[in-house]
Amino acid sequence: MNSLQQGPAVSARSSVPSADKATVASLDGRSVRWDTHREERRRALIKATRRAIHRLGPDASMEDIAVTAGTSKSVFYRYFGDKSGLRNAVGTVVIRQMQDTIAAARHGATDPLEGVTAMISAYLQMAQTSPNVYFFVTVPEDGESRQSGELSGFFDSITAMITDPLRHLLGDPTSPLLGYWPKAAIGMVRTAGELWLRSPGEPGKPDFNTMAGQISAWLFNGVGQFASPATPDHSATAAEGKS
Structure with a gap:
């Protein structure tokens, strides 16, 4: 079918006058150059944002972002539609960078605790580089979707990264419990x-490494190890003595 569909197209092209072919090629070249320029401009605006x-x-407004970027608000609306579109565009870049960094952090871990701690540490370190940008892409304003596709996919992928090292700990890899702990852990x-x-x-x-170790300890060991020993209740013994 492909060869039959391509046959007439080749024949049709061969009958197009040379001048028309040159015009089509020129238009195609302009389209490619425009698409390239538009994508480069879009990337530059995301970086400026x-x-x-x-x-x-x-919480910066589109007006403030545009002024700081040295351009007009209309340019941002032209490329991103509205602030929600701009947030999603920036989030796509930031979240993929975080995802790649967290995935790389897991490699080399010798046990689940080490792997989870390394991923948490990478997550905190990336977020710490610019808390403002982190909250811009992860905390939508009122009226916007509370969980964009990119953000949902980000935390789903981290959940999967945590789930894999834990399979042998639960004994039964088909157990529905396998999905509970990682999702709760992400929260x-x-x-x-x-x-x-x-x-x-x-x-x-604490710095990000210390905080990562603390969170991992809570996840794997609970809070009991940090609690003070319970004070013995002598009231019952005293009551028995009086009787």
């Missing part, structure tokens, strides 16, 4: 990590 958000904060990692990002940079604040 990241710099602006890093400086201004995650804890994200919540604890974002609280850590928002906390003031005081001298006692």
Whole structure:
């Protein structure tokens, strides 16, 4: 079928006058150059947006972003539609970079605890480089979708990365329990990590490696190891003595 479909097309092209062929080739060349220019311009605007958000904060307006980027708001609307579109475009770039970094961090781990700790550490380190940009792409404003496709895919992929090293710990790889812990873990990692990002940079604040180790300890060992020993209740013994 392909050869039959291509046959007439080749024949038709051969009957096109040379001048018309040159015109078509010229138009095709212009289209390619325009597409390339548009994509380069779009990438430059995304990079400028990241710099602006890093400086201004995650709640910066489109007007403020455009001014900081040295262009007009209409240019941003032309390329991204609205602020939600701009957020998704920036998020696609940032989240893929984080995903690649976290995936690389898992390699070389010798056990699940080490692997999870390495991934959490990479996640916190990336987010810490610019909390403003992190919150811009992960915390939509009112009226926007609470979970974009890219963001959902990001955390789904991290869940899968955590799930794989844990299969041998549960014994039964077909158990539905296999999916519970990783999904709950992602919620804890994200919540604890974002609280850590928002906390003031005081001298006692742990660095990203220490915080990653702390979160992993909570996930694997619980909080019992950090609790003070229970104070013995002597009330029952005293009551028995009186009787």
